[in-house]
Amino acid sequence: MTATDAPHVVGDVMTRAVVTVGTGTAFKDVVRTLQERRVSALPVLDGSARVLGIVSEADLLPKEEFRDSDPDRHTQLRRLSDLAKAGSVTAEELMTSPALTVTEDATLAQTARIMARARVKRLPVVDGSGRLIGIVSRSDLLKGFLRNDEDIAEQIRREVIASLLPSPASAVRVTVCDGVVVLAGRVRDRTLVPVAARLVRAVEGVVDVRFELEEPAASRRT
Known part of the structure; x- marks a missing residue:
């Protein structure tokens, strides 16, 4: 699949x-x-x-x-x-x-x-x-939960990250293990995180979503 x-x-x-x-x-x-x-x-x-x-x-x-x-x-x-x-x-x-x-x-x-x-x-x-x-x-x-982890990750990169958290405004990595999605990296606008979570959970095969995100250094100094 x-x-x-x-x-x-x-x-x-x-x-x-x-x-x-x-x-x-x-x-x-x-x-x-x-x-x-x-x-x-x-x-x-x-x-x-x-x-x-x-x-x-x-x-x-x-x-x-x-x-x-x-x-x-x-x-x-x-x-x-x-x-x-x-x-x-x-x-x-x-x-x-x-x-x-x-x-x-x-x-x-x-x-x-x-x-x-x-x-x-x-x-x-x-x-x-x-x-x-x-x-x-x-x-x-x-x-849907039988989907391959990499297929899930690719869909999230294409349909969620590319449109909602595109570079260079953010540098978000997507990994999936047994259906559990981890979004890691930097995100400039943290108000988008709840939106990203909702969109990721809507992807078929996702069991859960976790975040390991931080603000860019420039944002933390302002």
């Missing part, structure tokens, strides 16, 4: 071959598909490949949980949705809907925030019409 093809958006990292089910897929067939394909959730599509919802292992568990029990009134009121799923027999009845989705031009950072807030492990990727074109998982979002 080079600096020019570093992943920036969902389309760079998503899986395009997606296992799906239709609205009428039977409960046992959903379970069978999850087991055979070794996935924990399946997009549910209509006849036009639009994503209607997601059926996950969590949606299936109430069937087993309430199989041999008679929930009390408090449980019935508190877990109406789970009790409905316990009586479901098709993917349409089981699925969580509407589905939370992203488009392929969503950034990895945006997608990570959506997943964290919704506490989900993967998201269907759809086009402008809501049709499924892929799926993105938590592990996909971490692929």
Whole structure:
């Protein structure tokens, strides 16, 4: 992976071959598909490949949980949705809907925030019409951290240092080790350091940024 093809958006990292089910897929067939394909959730599509919802292992568990029990009134009121799923027999009845989705031009950072807030492990990727074109998982979002250290350093030199802290106003060296960036040398305007930090952290693959900067001698005497 080079600096020019570093992943920036969902389309760079998503899986395009997606296992799906239709609205009428039977409960046992959903379970069978999850087991055979070794996935924990399946997009549910209509006849036009639009994503209607997601059926996950969590949606299936109430069937087993309430199989041999008679929930009390408090449980019935508190877990109406789970009790409905316990009586479901098709993917349409089981699925969580509407589905939370992203488009392929969503950034990895945006997608990570959506997943964290919704506490989900993967998201269907759809086009402008809501049709499924892929799926993105938590592990996909971490692929940027596999970038070569020198590729990261080169991108920072080109996109951050050259424009924000150019010579001769500064002489900043960039080194990267295991994704940790160190900016060392001299910088005339220290008010630019927080800006540089923000821009460096936005580079795919950066784990952290540290500074070993000092003002030029002439600046310290004034």
